[in-house]
Amino acid sequence: MTLDVGSRLKAVRQLYGLSQRELAKRAGVTNGTISLIEQNRVSPSVSSLKKVLDGVPMTLAEFFTLDPEAAPQVFYGGDELTDLGSGKVSLRLVAARRPGRRMSILREVYAAGADTGEEMLSHEGEEGGIVVRGRIELTVGGQAKMLGPGDAYYFTSSLPHRFRNPGREECEIISASTPPTF
Amino acid sequence: MTLDVGSRLKAVRQLYGLSQRELAKRAGVTNGTISLIEQNRVSPSVSSLKKVLDGVPMTLAEFFTLDPEAAPQVFYGGDELTDLGSGKVSLRLVAARRPGRRMSILREVYAAGADTGEEMLSHEGEEGGIVVRGRIELTVGGQAKMLGPGDAYYFTSSLPHRFRNPGREECEIISASTPPTF
DNA sequence: CCTAGGTGTCTAGGATATTAAACGCAACGC
DNA sequence: GCGTTGCGTTTAATATCCTAGACACCTAGG
Helix, strand or coil, X not given: CCCCHHHHHHHHHHHCCCCHHHHHHHHCCCHHHHHHHHCCCCCCEHHHHHHHHHCCXXXXXXXXXXXXXXXXXXXXXXXXXXXXXXXXXXXXXXXXXXXXXXXXXXXXXXXXXXEXXXXXXXXXXXXXXXEEECCEEEEECCEEEEECCCCEEEEECCCCEEEECCCCCCEEEEEEEECCCC | CCCCHHHHHHHHHHHCCCCHHHHHXXXXXXXXXXXXXXXXXXXXXXXXXXXXXXXXXXXXXHHHHCCCCCCCCEEXXXXXXXXXXXXXXXXXXXXXXXXXXXXXXXXXXXXXCCECCCCCECCCCEEEEEEEECCEEEXXXXXXXXXXXXXXXXXXXXXXXXXXXXCCCCEXXXXXXXXXXX
């Protein structure tokens, strides 16, 4: 198992300053249930855990995304930009060495003529960004659009997408994606 | 309930091209269990759902984060930058109108002398960013650091933090945070 | 036709989770 | 001291889940 649902629930409950009975009442379960779950004496069904979390309220996704040992580390400085790119696309990743990151923040530079390819990228999650300088053509789900400095985008990463710089100047974008792509 | 664990599991399983028996074998449960779960005839315990997902493999967080109706929407254009700031700090949020976003991507401009305050900000999640122009002093967990163009930062948002522009020039940052702060 | 191997579904019974109520403990007012 | 109110824990009975194995269906090959 090594998935400490109990401690997690307890932490969440206490974070909201609720007693077992209070939470139980809000959630429509008994206080005994909360107690047993928090002691890891039982593994709740998804439906009952959902009921409990609805009392907080918190979604299941949020609950399981909680980083129990929330690394109190801070990363900063130019050094934190790790080089990943190749050829005409330069990618620099923020806090690459941080374990368990929940986002990829990237500084992307597309040289003139750069193209992520016909095949289209597709992966779970969401991504978005802002164009800092230059112009770029972004195709998402069959629709293409030119973006210039100050323009922004945001989409579900499972949609096939492609970045292309048809111009003669470099284009710089700062983007973020969750869960981390890199 | 209205939380269709069954369909979700089925979708995941089929996405990976597995039969109920194959997945069951990998996961160490019986095919009947998978069948019953997919039909929503039972609400699996967290421990057994975890076992099942380990067979894929997929984490519980990923499973519950799956957006069933994965909004195929794309947001872009300068219009997508919604103004939020006040006073010396200007905040522009990407895709503000998108429901259920998992990130806040912001273009932040700190005027000379801008300061998010002594009281320190603190909230759940993670955040990071890259300085586009100007200089800014970032204090996280008691440690201050000056950042200039091209520098980056990343930290756990629950650490008390503060942004301050002690210089005479504007500072522009592009940042992201998850879960969304705005 | 009919076996062989694949699919998903169903059922009986043992295993596990949940309830309702009791229990032990500590803090407070009287 | 004593009653009250809050806390988390425990217990016996009930409800729910999970397993093993049978079942029905389909497709392919002999």
